[in-house]
Amino acid sequence: MRRLLALLLLWTTCSLADPPVLRFSVAESWSMPLMRVEGEQPVEGLLFDLMQAIAREVGARPEYHVLARLRLQQAMDDGDIDVRCYVSAQWFNDRPGHFVWSIPLFHQRDVLVGQPNDSALTRPEQLPQQAIGTVLGYTYTTLAPLFEQGQLRREDSRSQELALQKLxxxxxxxxxxxxxxxxxxNHRLPAEQRLQILAVLEEQALGCMVRNDPALPTQGVLRALVRMKESGEIERITRRYGVTGYREGVSAARP
Known part of the structure; x- marks a missing residue:
C-alpha cells in the first residue's frame, strides 16, 4: 500500500511539474513585422508567432532573451540561448558545432531603397559618394567593397524601422x-510617400538553429518546423501580418 501511495505521489508530482523551458534569442534590431518588443519582452510579430508555435508543438514554455545583435554569437557560445531563428548558414565563417540547423523556412531579399520620387533601377556602384542607412551590427556583403573604398559611408541605426524612418x-x-x-x-504610408526599391542586393534562405543538448527537445523542435513548413503554417503566419508577394528564404545582411 505504501509503495502504491509513493508511486501515486511521484506520478502526481511529475504531472504538476513545470514544462521544460526553451530560451529563444530576440535581436533588439528586429522591428515589425518580425517582432515588436515592449518592456524587454516580445508581444507580437511573425517571429514571435513562430516561436510560440514551436514551444507549443514540443510542450515547452518559451523564454525570450532580447539581445544586441553583436551579443548573439557570445550568447550561443555561452549556452545562454537554446533556439535562434531567422538566421542563415552564410552568416558564419565556422558553423557552430553545438547547434543543429533546421530546414530553410523563409526566403527574402535585401534591397536598396530610395525616396518616393526615385523610380529608376540603380546599381549600388552607380551611387555618388554619400552616407547610406544601415543597421548596427549587420554586415552587407554586396556593399562591403563600396564601404572600404569610401564611396559609401554607413549611418547605423539600432533597428531596421529606424533606418527607414530616417530615409x-x-x-x-x-x-x-x-x-x-x-x-x-510602406503599408502605413500614402502611395505617394512610399519608399521605392531601386535594386536587389542579395537573397538567402533563413531557418532556425537549435542547441544540441540531451536536456532539450532538439529533434522535436526540428520535426515541428518540418511539419509547420509542410502544412503551410509558416505561410499562414507571414500572411497574418499582411505580407504579400513574399517568397518563403532572407537577407544579405548578416550579424
Whole structure:
C-alpha cells in the first residue's frame, strides 16, 4: 500500500511539474513585422508567432532573451540561448558545432531603397559618394567593397524601422532594408510617400538553429518546423501580418 501511495505521489508530482523551458534569442534590431518588443519582452510579430508555435508543438514554455545583435554569437557560445531563428548558414565563417540547423523556412531579399520620387533601377556602384542607412551590427556583403573604398559611408541605426524612418524624413537619400520590413513600413504610408526599391542586393534562405543538448527537445523542435513548413503554417503566419508577394528564404545582411 505504501509503495502504491509513493508511486501515486511521484506520478502526481511529475504531472504538476513545470514544462521544460526553451530560451529563444530576440535581436533588439528586429522591428515589425518580425517582432515588436515592449518592456524587454516580445508581444507580437511573425517571429514571435513562430516561436510560440514551436514551444507549443514540443510542450515547452518559451523564454525570450532580447539581445544586441553583436551579443548573439557570445550568447550561443555561452549556452545562454537554446533556439535562434531567422538566421542563415552564410552568416558564419565556422558553423557552430553545438547547434543543429533546421530546414530553410523563409526566403527574402535585401534591397536598396530610395525616396518616393526615385523610380529608376540603380546599381549600388552607380551611387555618388554619400552616407547610406544601415543597421548596427549587420554586415552587407554586396556593399562591403563600396564601404572600404569610401564611396559609401554607413549611418547605423539600432533597428531596421529606424533606418527607414530616417530615409523617409530625408536624413539620407538611400538605405538598405529587408523586403519584409520595407513592406510593413510602406503599408502605413500614402502611395505617394512610399519608399521605392531601386535594386536587389542579395537573397538567402533563413531557418532556425537549435542547441544540441540531451536536456532539450532538439529533434522535436526540428520535426515541428518540418511539419509547420509542410502544412503551410509558416505561410499562414507571414500572411497574418499582411505580407504579400513574399517568397518563403532572407537577407544579405548578416550579424
Amino acid at each position: 523617409h524624413i530625408g536624413r539620407y537619400r538611400h538605405a538598405v532594408s529587408n523586403e519584409l520590413s520595407l513592406q510593413w513600413f
